[in-house]
Amino acid sequence: MQTSRRDFFKVAAVGGVAATIFGFDLKPAYAQLKELKIARAAETRSTCPYCAVGCGVLIYTIGDKAKNVTPQVIHVEGDPDHPTNRGTLCPKGSSLEQDMLNPRRLTKPQVRRPGATDWQDISWDTALSEIAQWTKKTRDASFVEKDANGRTVNRCEGISFIGGCTDTNEFNYLVVKAMRSLGLVYLENQARV
Amino acid sequence: MSQASTEIIRISGHAGAVPGAGLNREFQVCKLVDTTTCIGCKACEVACLEWNGYTFTQTSFNNSYQTMPETAWNYWNLIKFNEHERDDGSMMLLMRKDQCMHCEEPGCLEACPADGAIVQYANGIVDFQEAHCIGCGYCVTGCPFNIPKFSPEAHKVFKCTLCNDRVSVGLEPACIKACPTGCLHFGTKSEMKELAEFRAEQLRDVSGFADAGVYDPAGVGGTHVIYVLHDAKNPELYGGLPKDPHIPYSVWLWKKPLKWLGNLAMIGGIVGLALHYLRVGPKKEEPIPPEDRGPS
Numbered sequence: 001m002q003t004s005r006r007d008f009f010k011v012a013a014v015g016g017v018a019a020t021i022f023g024f025d026l027k028p029a030y031a032q033l034k035e036l037k038i039a040r041a042a043e044t045r046s047t048c049p050y051c052a053v054g055c056g057v058l059i060y061t062i063g064d065k066a067k068n069v070t071p072q073v074i075h076v077e078g079d080p081d082h083p084t085n086r087g088t089l090c091p092k093g094s095s096l097e098q099d100m101l102n103p104r105r106l107t108k109p110q111v112r113r114p115g116a117t118d119w120q121d122i123s124w125d126t127a128l129s130e131i132a133q134w135t136k137k138t139r140d141a142s143f144v145e146k147d148a149n150g151r152t153v154n155r156c157e158g159i160s161f162i163g164g165c166t167d168t169n170e171f172n173y174l175v176v177k178a179m180r181s182l183g184l185v186y187l188e189n190q191a192r193v
Numbered sequence: 194m195s196q197a198s199t200e201i202i203r204i205s206g207h208a209g210a211v212p213g214a215g216l217n218r219e220f221q222v223c224k225l226v227d228t229t230t231c232i233g234c235k236a237c238e239v240a241c242l243e244w245n246g247y248t249f250t251q252t253s254f255n256n257s258y259q260t261m262p263e264t265a266w267n268y269w270n271l272i273k274f275n276e277h278e279r280d281d282g283s284m285m286l287l288m289r290k291d292q293c294m295h296c297e298e299p300g301c302l303e304a305c306p307a308d309g310a311i312v313q314y315a316n317g318i319v320d321f322q323e324a325h326c327i328g329c330g331y332c333v334t335g336c337p338f339n340i341p342k343f344s345p346e347a348h349k350v351f352k353c354t355l356c357n358d359r360v361s362v363g364l365e366p367a368c369i370k371a372c373p374t375g376c377l378h379f380g381t382k383s384e385m386k387e388l389a390e391f392r393a394e395q396l397r398d399v400s401g402f403a404d405a406g407v408y409d410p411a412g413v414g415g416t417h418v419i420y421v422l423h424d425a426k427n428p429e430l431y432g433g434l435p436k437d438p439h440i441p442y443s444v445w446l447w448k449k450p451l452k453w454l455g456n457l458a459m460i461g462g463i464v465g466l467a468l469h470y471l472r473v474g475p476k477k478e479e480p481i482p483p484e485d486r487g488p489s
Contacts (some may be wrong), residue, residue: 034358088373094239
């Protein structure tokens, strides 16, 4: 069958009009779902730093922990495998991402000298050696070798130690060893969780 | 939902039945909010903000623990605190997680005039497609639960998505995961319905709440967020939960009879015009009478 140029145009025009009238729509029929923002992000287990319950959290960071990536937190949620909270979190724990990304978060040591009203920056080296000096001084001043009945006790009553809930079993073991070696008796490390 | 579209129903050259055929898979998802075990900690509010990437906004104090009076375009999940005095004079704090109910027959979708701005997925989630939203705000009038909120900055309307980005890959919504008392549950609609009925029965028989029941309003075809209430006969106590929600009659009138009447009037006009032309013909210019002519 021969089709002339004129017939071809006629058929094309009629076909086009018919397709438009009968609702031939080239727009995709599906809606655009938002992509899962943590789909391939690195997942790191950690412990919530707030209360003594010690809930497990999953911290999602950009990249897949490859060498050349500097991780940045993108999301934090509960760890479903953690026996304490099994994935749940309280409102404070749910806001952990903002704790880590907060511009007011302290990332270096600071000191407020006796009588001073302001905090000042201090280097880690200075901070550690000052702590060592004060520890030595306080221990020397408050060390009790014998109690009132003359029994040897070797106690250091001038210093106490407070730990946090993110401290692991292993860390707490070392802390107790170190503090007991100084003679400390006032120890609190939230190890009951 | 993504599973539903790729489930195998026929296999070529395969001896025997299709593996998995005849299974009773349900893809309708549902959130169950047990208001009787909510402690009002607001972990769901924070988890919602955190997952959806909204920052904390200024809150307002209105002699209540409630974060703000209503949900906002960037605050989709709000615990409503309601002080209720019981018959014996004792106080009771009724707390209800307010968010999009994901109705089976959504009023927002019914009222929306923009092509593809509101969609309903096979799993029951009603989702706003901001790219297609024209910001007319008709969905706000169409919703019986006062959920869609207009953003003056974006000139578009926003609401809870039931975390469809999480649900589509098999995860639970962020609010459900966070809830520390386990008053929020997530699963298929039938499982949640069963769990809710069980809990309501427990409340009636053991806890002494004779009117305890499940809120899954039939007026909007059922919802994909259902509540267990201490007093299912008075849902208004829980921060104005409507007793019998339905799509507003104005929306129905506008979308059904008025729309067709309008179309009919338009076609009638064109037909009348054509008939008039055929019967009377074009208007002829009449000669102006001489007395009407002005002085020349």
